[in-house]
Amino acid sequence: MKSVPSKGAPLRDEIDKFKVGLTTTQAPFIEEQQAKGNLYTFQPYDLYSEENHEAWRKLFARMEPRWKRYANEHFQAGIDALCLDPNRVPKLEEVNEFLNPLTGFSAKPVSGYIPAFLFFDCLRNREFPTTITIRSSDKLDYLPEPDIFHDIAGHVPMHTDRAFADTLVKFGDCAHTAAEVVRSIKDHDEQIRRLTSIIKAMARFFWFTVEFGLMNDSRGQGLKAYGSGLLSSFGELAHSLESPTVQRFPIQLEWVINQGFEIDHYQPLLFSVDSFDHLFSLVDELEKWMLDGRLNNVAPGEPGVSQEDLDSFLG
Ligand SMILES: [Fe+2]
Numbered sequence: 125m126k127s128v129p130s131k132g133a134p135l136r137d138e139i140d141k142f143k144v145g146l147t148t149t150q151a152p153f154i155e156e157q158q159a160k161g162n163l164y165t166f167q168p169y170d171l172y173s174e175e176n177h178e179a180w181r182k183l184f185a186r187m188e189p190r191w192k193r194y195a196n197e198h199f200q201a202g203i204d205a206l207c208l209d210p211n212r213v214p215k216l217e218e219v220n221e222f223l224n225p226l227t228g229f230s231a232k233p234v235s236g237y238i239p240a241f242l243f244f245d246c247l248r249n250r251e252f253p254t255t256i257t258i259r260s261s262d263k264l265d266y267l268p269e270p271d272i273f274h275d276i277a278g279h280v281p282m283h284t285d286r287a288f289a290d291t292l293v294k295f296g297d298c299a300h301t302a303a304e305v306v307r308s309i310k311d312h313d314e315q316i317r318r319l320t321s322i323i324k325a326m327a328r329f330f331w332f333t334v335e336f337g338l339m340n341d342s343r344g345q346g347l348k349a350y351g352s353g354l355l356s357s358f359g360e361l362a363h364s365l366e367s368p369t370v371q372r373f374p375i376q377l378e379w380v381i382n383q384g385f386e387i388d389h390y391q392p393l394l395f396s397v398d399s400f401d402h403l404f405s406l407v408d409e410l411e412k413w414m415l416d417g418r419l420n421n422v423a424p425g426e427p428g429v430s431q432e433d434l435d436s437f438l439g
Contacts, residue, residue, distance in 0.1 A: 145173030146213075148257045148271050157235035163242070165235045167216050167256045177212050179261035183273045184210040186264075186358050194361050196339045196348040198288065198400065202281025213258060214276050223280065227289035231280055239436035240323055240429075241299050248296020252283060265359060268387065278356030279334075287400035288350075292334070294407040298326060301411050303437045318420045319437055320429045325381040325419040327427050329410055332380045333403060338364070338372060338396040347372060347396055360390050370394060377409055384425035 144150055146168075157165045188210070191200065206222050208214055220230040231254040232246060238253045246253050254275045259267050282288045302322045309315040336351035347365055354361045364370055367390075373379075375395035385391065397403045413419055 145176045146171050146257045147173070147176060147179075148259045148267060148269055150260075151257050154235050154257060162235055163238055164253075165233050165256070167233045169213075169215055172213050172258075175261050176258050179258050179264065180213045180273060181211045182261060183259075183264055183358075184208070184277065187277065187356075187361075190358065190361050191355065194349050194365050195355055196341065196350045197343065198285040199281050199350060199355060202284040203277075205284045206281060208277065213272060216254060216256070216276075219276060219280060223283060226284045227286055229280075229283040229289050229292075231276065240327070240433040241303060241436035241439075244296045244299030244326075246296070247292040248300065250289065250293060252279060252292075254280075266357075266388075274352060274356040278352035281355075282350060282352070285400060287404060291400060291404040291407055294404060294411070295326070295330065295334075298407060298411045298414065299437070301414055302326070305414060306437065315438075316434060319434055321422050322414060322419045323429045323433055323437070324427065325414075325422045326410070327429075328383055328385065328422075329377075329380050329407075331385055331427075332375070332383065332395050333397070333406075336364075336391050336394055337375075337403070338394050339400075340396055340398050342399065350397075350400075351394075353391075363390050364394055372396060375406065377406055377413070381410070381413075381419060382423040384423070384427070386426060 144152065146153060151171075153168055153171055154165075191203065205226065206219055208219070216231045216233055224230050228250045230251055232251040233256050234253040236255075238246070243253055252275070255270045255272055257269075257271055258273060259271045283292070302319070306315050306319045306322070309318060334351065335353040337349075338347045338354075339350045340346075341348045349355055349361055349364060354364050369392065370390075371393045373393075373395055375397050380395060383393070385393075397406070410419075
C-alpha cells in the first residue's frame with residue numbers, strides 16, 4: 125500500500141509512479157488494485173514500459189525453438205491461432221478476439237492470487253484469471269509468481285482446443301460439487317477437515333496435469349508437454365522430457381491425488397495422459413470420487429490449504 129498516493133499528490137508523482145511499468149512485484153497499479161480489494165481488474169496497456177516489452181520479446185524468442193521441439197501439437201496450433209506478437213506484451217482484448225470464437229474462453233485480468241473456489245468458478249464460466257504483470261527483463265528464469273508470459277504464452281494456447289477447454293470447465297464443475305458436498309456437513313471441524321482434503325486433491329490433480337502434464341503424441345513422436353509450468357519455462361521444458369533424473373509415468377488418479385509437490389525446483393515426477401479426452405475423463409472421475417467420499421482422506425503434505433481457500437468454498 126506504500127505506493128498509494130496521498131490526496132492531492134502532484135500530478136508528476138502520479139506519472140513517475142507509472143514509469144516503472146507493470147513488472148512483477150514492482151507495479152504500483154497492482155498495489156492500488158489490491159488495496160482497493162479488486163481481485164478482477166483491467167489491463168492498463170499504456171503502463172507497460174519498454175523494458176516490459178523487452179522481457180516479453182526475450183522470453184518469446186528463446187522459447188519458440190523449444191516449443192517446436194517439446195510442445196504438444198495442440199499447443200502449437202494454439203500459438204498460431206492466437207497470432208501473438210513476439211515483440212510486444214499481448215493485449216488481452218486482442219487475444220480474446222481470436223480465442224473466444226474457438227472455445228468461448230477469454231483471458232480475464234486479475235490483480236493477484238484468486239482464492240481456489242473463485243479460480244475454478246472462473247474456469248466454469250470459461251474465463252481464465254490472467255496475471256497482467258511481467259517478470260523483469262534481467263531475471264527471465266524462475267519466479268514463484270505467475271506472470272503474463274506464463275499465463276498467456278503457457279496456458280492460453282491450450283484454451284483454443286475444445287477438449288482441453290471443456291476439461292477446464294469440468295474442473296469448475298468439480299469445485300461446485302465440492303462446495304455442495306461439504307456444505308451439507310453439520311460438524312464444522314469435520315467440514316473443514318474434509319474440505320481441506322478435497323482442495324488438496326484438486327490442487328494436486330491440477331498441478332500434475334494443467335500445470336506440469338505430459339502427453340503421448342498422437343503422431344507417434346513420444347512424450348510432449350502440455351503443462352503450462354513446463355511450456356513457460358525455458359530450462360524445465362527441455363529438462364522435463366530429456367533428463368534421466370525425471371520420473372515419467374502414465375497418470376493414475378489414486379497416485380496423483382495423494383502425491384505432494386514442491387514448487388521451487390524442477391519437478392522430479394511427471395505424469396502423462398493419452399489425449400485431452402483422456403484428461404477430461406479423469407476430471408469426470410475425480411468428481412465421482414469426490415461424491416463417493418474417496419477424496420476425504422488424501423495423504424497429508426503439500427500443498428497447504430489457506431483459510432482464504434477454505435472460506436472461498438464455504439462462502
Ligand atoms: Fe499456471
